[in-house]
Amino acid sequence: MSKKICKVAHQDQHVNSATITQIPGDKSISHRAVILASLSDQPITITNFLASEDCLNTANIFRQLGIQITQNADNTLVVHGKGMHGLTESRDLLDVGNSGTSIRLLTGLLSAQSFKSTIAGDDSIARRPMKRVIDPLSQMGAKITGQALPGKTDTYPPLTINGTSQLQGIHYTMPVASAQVKSAILLAALFATTATTLIEKKPSRDHTERMFETFGVDIKRDGNVIHMMPPSQLKLPNHNHIHVPSDFSSAAFFLVLGAVIPGLTLTLTNIGLNPTRSALIDVLRKMNANIHVTPKLSDGAEPMGDITVTGGILTNIDVPSEVIPIIIDEIPILSVAALLAKGTMRIHNAEELRVKESDRIAGIVQLIQAIGGQVEETPDGFSTHSLTTPQDFHYDAGHDHRMAMSAIILAIATGVKAEVKGCDYIATSFPNFFDILKSLDIRFSLE
Numbered sequence: 001m002s003k004k005i006c007k008v009a010h011q012d013q014h015v016n017s018a019t020i021t022q023i024p025g026d027k028s029i030s031h032r033a034v035i036l037a038s039l040s041d042q043p044i045t046i047t048n049f050l051a052s053e054d055c056l057n058t059a060n061i062f063r064q065l066g067i068q069i070t071q072n073a074d075n076t077l078v079v080h081g082k083g084m085h086g087l088t089e090s091r092d093l094l095d096v097g098n099s100g101t102s103i104r105l106l107t108g109l110l111s112a113q114s115f116k117s118t119i120a121g122d123d124s125i126a127r128r129p130m131k132r133v134i135d136p137l138s139q140m141g142a143k144i145t146g147q148a149l150p151g152k153t154d155t156y157p158p159l160t161i162n163g164t165s166q167l168q169g170i171h172y173t174m175p176v177a178s179a180q181v182k183s184a185i186l187l188a189a190l191f192a193t194t195a196t197t198l199i200e201k202k203p204s205r206d207h208t209e210r211m212f213e214t215f216g217v218d219i220k221r222d223g224n225v226i227h228m229m230p231p232s233q234l235k236l237p238n239h240n241h242i243h244v245p246s247d248f249s250s251a252a253f254f255l256v257l258g259a260v261i262p263g264l265t266l267t268l269t270n271i272g273l274n275p276t277r278s279a280l281i282d283v284l285r286k287m288n289a290n291i292h293v294t295p296k297l298s299d300g301a302e303p304m305g306d307i308t309v310t311g312g313i314l315t316n317i318d319v320p321s322e323v324i325p326i327i328i329d330e331i332p333i334l335s336v337a338a339l340l341a342k343g344t345m346r347i348h349n350a351e352e353l354r355v356k357e358s359d360r361i362a363g364i365v366q367l368i369q370a371i372g373g374q375v376e377e378t379p380d381g382f383s384t385h386s387l388t389t390p391q392d393f394h395y396d397a398g399h400d401h402r403m404a405m406s407a408i409i410l411a412i413a414t415g416v417k418a419e420v421k422g423c424d425y426i427a428t429s430f431p432n433f434f435d436i437l438k439s440l441d442i443r444f445s446l447e
């Protein structure tokens with residue numbers, strides 16, 4: 001991918017209020033909807049599917065595994081699943097592109113198929129640690145090999161998976177709070193010969209468990225314990241239909257923009273409000289943000305609603321450790337809010353940020369320094385302070401969509417000029433991000 005640059009101009013004025021109806025579908029739920037629908041034995045229609053590069057890579061992989069999938073212009077996907085045992089071998093490599101969710105979840109699923117698969121992705125994926133899924137899946141009987149990297153102790157993609165229909169269930173305490181690891185195990189456990197019990201030390205997003213319930217899987221949650229029985233087949237969801245709410249993590253960029261510009265009111269419609277995803281609202285409210293949520297009726301397993309935010313003066317807090325796993329994707333944009341708030345924000349226990357699409361602790365520190373802010377980096381987080389004199393900046397977001405969008409929102413919110421490199425990657429999760437900026441009369445160009 002080339003390195004597209006977004007040049008954000010000095011913003012001398014902005015709209016006073018706007019309703020943003022086009023936040024696209026949720027990335028995590030879109031991946032899971034394609035996976036489960038592919039294992040169903042009747043066609044399933046997925047509406048508000050996120051047609052971003054990451055989720056389209058997942059859909060293409062299922063096409064390679066023999067599933068017919070049609071996509072309509074209005075982000076509706078029809079998946080012609082072939083039942084739980086209908087996937088077939090692909091002789092070609094399965095390419096996830098930039099998507100860590102695809103590689104981790106599919107490694108679980110493919111471990112349990114009676115054929116061999118090789119799965120890989122881009123340069124960022126080639127540096128994402130995979131032992132966290134390989135270890136528990138191997139305990140279930142999976143045969144997975146990957147690559148070593150010089151000076152590192154983990155295992156990295158490409159992965160070769162020698163699938164087997166003889167996986168056993170597992171009783172496993174998760175060492176990292178990770179929905180990708182949890183979901184890889186649960187997808188393998190669908191095909192296991194015995195039940196699976198997972199213990200999460202801290203909760204992580206629960207979309208897989210909710211979608212399993214929708215498909216009739218006997219999965220029970222009791223506090224931090226998840227217990228699941230392998231089904232003989234999946235049940236069809238209501239009307240053979242899954243609706244994907246709009247992505248809270250994408251909405252978060254505009255939630256923060258609205259919260260930090262006094263006088264601005266933004267309303268974001270039909271946003272997913274799963275409590276294991278929307279904790280940024282609570283964090284911003286603790287910082288005195290003015291946020292109003294109107295829940296909406298949802299016919300599926302995932303709550304959704306409209307969010308209205310009115311800008312004001314925020315005050316920084318120490319972010320409690322327990323919420324870190326459920327705001328993990330929002331920490332880059334939260335650091336933007338911190339720079340525009342009074343006082344100091346401290347974030348700890350967030351070492352997982354170092355193994356995302358990029359090392360996001362390093363990326364956040366570079367961004368804060370680029371605009372002239374003060375920041376102290378620790379192995380598991382950072383502290384940052386109210387920004388006194390924002391300066392024009394250049395920033396390279398590498399392969400990281402969320403760092404690129406955070407840098408652009410920071411420039412807009414502070415009114416400085418900025419050049420942000422790596423903006424191609426925004427298409428992995430938020431293909432119409434720039435269209436929304438245009439609709440808000442933000443002055444920028446893309447080169």
Ligand code: S3P
Nearest residue numbers: 028101177178179180181328329
């Ligand atoms: C995701 C889980 C999280 C998150 C990622 C999407 C998912 O990763 O950061 O963007 O869809 O399961 P981890 O499981 O590594 O925390």
